[in-house]
Amino acid sequence: MKITIVGSGYVGLVTGACFSEVGINVVCVDIDSKKIENLNKGIIPIYEPGLEDMITRNMNKGRLSFTTSIETAVKESEVVFISVGTPPDEDGSADLKYVLAVARDCGKHMTDYTLIVTKSTVPVGTSLKVKEAVQDELNKRNVSIEFDVASNPEFLKEGAAINDFLKPDRIVVGLNSERAESLMSSLYKPFTLNGHPVIFMDIVSAEMTKYAANAMLATKISFINDIANLCEIVGADVNKVRKGIGSDTRIGHKFIYPGIGYGGSCFPKDVQALIRTADENNYNLQVLQAVESVNKYQKLVLFNKINSYYNGDLKGKTIGVWGLSFKPQTDDMREAPALYIINSLLEAGAVVKAYDPVALEEAKHHFGDRITYCDEQYETLIDADCLAILTEWPEFKFPSFKIIKKLLSKPLVFDGRNIYDRDEMAKYGFEYFCIGVRSKKPELETLSV
Ligand SMILES: NC(=O)C1=CN([C@@H]2O[C@H](COP(=O)(O)OP(=O)(O)OC[C@H]3O[C@@H](n4cnc5c(N)ncnc54)[C@H](O)[C@@H]3O)[C@@H](O)[C@H]2O)C=CC1
Numbered sequence: 001m002k003i004t005i006v007g008s009g010y011v012g013l014v015t016g017a018c019f020s021e022v023g024i025n026v027v028c029v030d031i032d033s034k035k036i037e038n039l040n041k042g043i044i045p046i047y048e049p050g051l052e053d054m055i056t057r058n059m060n061k062g063r064l065s066f067t068t069s070i071e072t073a074v075k076e077s078e079v080v081f082i083s084v085g086t087p088p089d090e091d092g093s094a095d096l097k098y099v100l101a102v103a104r105d106c107g108k109h110m111t112d113y114t115l116i117v118t119k120s121t122v123p124v125g126t127s128l129k130v131k132e133a134v135q136d137e138l139n140k141r142n143v144s145i146e147f148d149v150a151s152n153p154e155f156l157k158e159g160a161a162i163n164d165f166l167k168p169d170r171i172v173v174g175l176n177s178e179r180a181e182s183l184m185s186s187l188y189k190p191f192t193l194n195g196h197p198v199i200f201m202d203i204v205s206a207e208m209t210k211y212a213a214n215a216m217l218a219t220k221i222s223f224i225n226d227i228a229n230l231c232e233i234v235g236a237d238v239n240k241v242r243k244g245i246g247s248d249t250r251i252g253h254k255f256i257y258p259g260i261g262y263g264g265s266c267f268p269k270d271v272q273a274l275i276r277t278a279d280e281n282n283y284n285l286q287v288l289q290a291v292e293s294v295n296k297y298q299k300l301v302l303f304n305k306i307n308s309y310y311n312g313d314l315k316g317k318t319i320g321v322w323g324l325s326f327k328p329q330t331d332d333m334r335e336a337p338a339l340y341i342i343n344s345l346l347e348a349g350a351v352v353k354a355y356d357p358v359a360l361e362e363a364k365h366h367f368g369d370r371i372t373y374c375d376e377q378y379e380t381l382i383d384a385d386c387l388a389i390l391t392e393w394p395e396f397k398f399p400s401f402k403i404i405k406k407l408l409s410k411p412l413v414f415d416g417r418n419i420y421d422r423d424e425m426a427k428y429g430f431e432y433f434c435i436g437v438r439s440k441k442p443e444l445e446t447l448s449v
């Protein structure tokens, strides 16, 4: 079987690479000709562990190719996946112009039965719009060609995308025809054979499942952040509370790590889009509104701690920042808490020296020459007044506290990801502030670090 993936971004590339890895012939399409030119040279536009190797391997085997010509790709394929962006519109709803443009392209170029599958995250009812757009183009051509639409939302996480795609907890497929079900079943056979279930349902439910899943995960994060803030006020330790509640299998340990709010290209936009869908249907999604407002507050919690430490006077203070991406193992900075925190620090007159293992180039698009970029983590601390940790990259978890102490003007750490232990930091002689745990005075007789 030959399939086409339209949109060669995070989702399109991973989908294309993984389908080709399990033996399917895949052609990936994008309108960005520079991106396709680079991909054909083996240059991958994003940082995603394992992706480059997988793409090169499958290109060499002749199972994976890249093109800007949607026409040829659609003509040759029985299944076309749409995986273009669905960014938020001005009112928070998902902007469907890219998805519908691809649907129209399918209608313009298909010559035989085609199954058009929406993999992009799209609001309930979009598949109907996709169907109408395809049919409209067929009508313009005055041809009658059979086609089906299906919804196959993607649940991968950036940074762990390949593993998530190849070993999913479940694959959700919404459709309304037997032919489509048979095609999707054979496409996902290599996955079901390995014990990863496909859950078939109607299209509307599949579209809703994607938003409900992201909304549930965002809710867990805002819930623990809200509890963390209360823990700090009443003197509880959220790290212990997290373990305490996570051990209840009904709650689970995942996605209850407190921090500086959820970022990325999906949770913020999908929570907003679901609230908009409810609004449009005269329903008030109260829980999700609270999830959003807690997250907005949380993105500035660490800045507020730094600002109040210096009594609201950050002018001339130099802050060494470790971590810029919205989470580890990615260079993606879309909606990263670092954007909000660093902009607030700069507005307050502070100087920022930042390091990230892979997101420095991306950061330059956001901050230009307003901050200093360092090639190495300890360089950020030279002449700095404190260290702020904004992303929990593994290399930050076991640093040399001796070097940190030596370089900073005083041993002062603001940790937005709770990667260190408060009591140990006090023993090492650090003033240490994190999320959801009261700070403790550094001990005078400090342990050597
Ligand atoms: N990034 C992620 O981790 C996940 C994203 N999603 C959803 O998947 C969708 C895609 O997201 P990303 O891959 O992050 O987007 P992206 O922005 O990285 O990639 C989208 C690609 O589509 C291309 N494109 C736009 N219009 C096109 C057209 N008419 N023809 C061909 N190519 C076109 C763009 O040039 C771009 O390369 C979104 O709906 C997103 O919500 C779902 C799960 C995970």
Ligand SMILES: O=C(O)[C@H]1O[C@H](OP(=O)(O)OP(=O)(O)OC[C@H]2O[C@@H](n3ccc(=O)[nH]c3=O)[C@H](O)[C@@H]2O)[C@H](O)[C@@H](O)[C@@H]1O
Residues within 6 Å of the ligand: 121, 154, 155, 156, 157, 158, 159, 214, 217, 221, 254, 255, 256, 257, 258, 259, 260, 261, 262, 263, 264, 265, 266, 267, 326, 327
């Ligand atoms: O729809 C999407 O695009 C994807 O969105 C998220 O994936 P992603 O945004 O890549 O990253 P996550 O690992 O979910 O992290 C999102 C944000 O939540 C934060 N987070 C996560 C977990 C946690 O316990 N605490 C916490 O603050 C992270 O730091 C990050 O800023 C979902 O996890 C994926 O299932 C989904 O497919």
